[in-house]
Amino acid sequence: MQDVLGAALARVLRLPEPPALVVAGRTDAGVHARGQVAHLDVAEPVWGAVPGRSSLSPPEALARSLRGVLPPDVRVHRVGVAPPGFDARFSASWRRYAYRITDSPVGAPPLRRGDVLAVRAPGRGLDVAAMNLACANLLGLNDFAAFCKKREGASTIRTLLEFSWSREPSDDGELIVARVLADAFCHSMVRALVGGALAVGAGRREPAWLAGVLAARVRDGAVAVVPPHGLVLEEVGYPEPGQLAERAQQARAVRSL
């Protein structure tokens, strides 16, 4: 997505090469994003030369031009001038992801097979109540090393603000949806969390087991990292404009690259 958007920006802004983009959530390959946020620096003369339209402001004109250039699987919702101190990645105060699953024996609905994981669950299907019990134990400020791909020098401490499951109606029948909210996520963290919850939901582990995995702070063989296609970055939250720079400074200090 980042490459495609960079190329489109270069074309529309008539830049010699794709500009450096900073994105809020660097999703793993195959993960979708509905609420991605990115920022870039645009030099004053380039910005001034954005082709205006009679009734459109420069950001609106840029959004419209990008829509004409981007492929149908990348859409731009809005373009705006960022407030001072804004950093799409480090100013973010939270990210919200969703993971969608079906436990129907029919399999994934054809029209949703690109964003819904089909799982086999014995008997009466996934035990969503047990999954919620297990996941509630992970909330708060914790070391999520057990659910993170290890990277040298990178912290695995995060604040998990929400991790809940519900059966929700859709045009394609009921889906099981995880709602996962944290200040930030390390690599493959949501997919490992979902894999852990599934071990409980399918009855292979007791709800209390998942807290034990967290406490052990090492990868557990019973926690499968689920495929990327069920995962969607839904929304990114930012503090009030006055606190953007401060928040970015804090986040940079805590999550060294």
Next chain:
Amino acid sequence: MQDVLGAALARVLRLPEPPALVVAGRTDAGVHARGQVAHLDVAEPVWGAVPGRSSLSPPEALARSLRGVLPPDVRVHRVGVAPPGFDARFSASWRRYAYRITDSPVGAPPLRRGDVLAVRAPGRGLDVAAMNLACANLLGLNDFAAFCKKREGASTIRTLLEFSWSREPSDDGELIVARVLADAFCHSMVRALVGGALAVGAGRREPAWLAGVLAARVRDGAVAVVPPHGLVLEEVGYPEPGQLAERAQQARAVRSL
């Protein structure tokens, strides 16, 4: 779909060639179906040889085998032994279709671009109230020749039971959804009806105009047949088992092939 299902049935039932399938709604190329119904005749020895499983009835075993053989874009919800007199096509008392549209300037949501049509609508978007006014005038037993591809000897008289529009929330924001219900549809009829409604919704025609198109009983240049991908056959309705044969006889008499 029909070819794919036929080949899968031949494989699972070990037939020398794909069996003749009768489907409830023969959708145009590119149209989706969530609630398609099909029937076929299976000889007693073939049915008796459906590989049983300890806990599964023959229809359940057949459904499971088909799921293992079919590609992910064709799913079998249920297999059952049809009641006497049942004909998937001619016993049906109604078909319900949905057509999904977005008038957002952003375009079709990437995850729904395979089943949502993006339309450009000036100003405040499509006027759904005007579309509902226009479409209500088409309800009832009418000659839909103005919305049908002409076929020699085929009737274009149908009973339109519902044709309504609403803005509905979805995971990808608000969609504009048409609900179209009739005893049966002729070729490209739903897509032409939607095209007529769109001319009204976009303000190119007044609501009363659509009833005039119907009354003229000839194709109207202002009625564009919309693309197939926004259309889904959602559900097919059948009468009580005792009336299946009678209903099939009636439908065959009215809608000569």
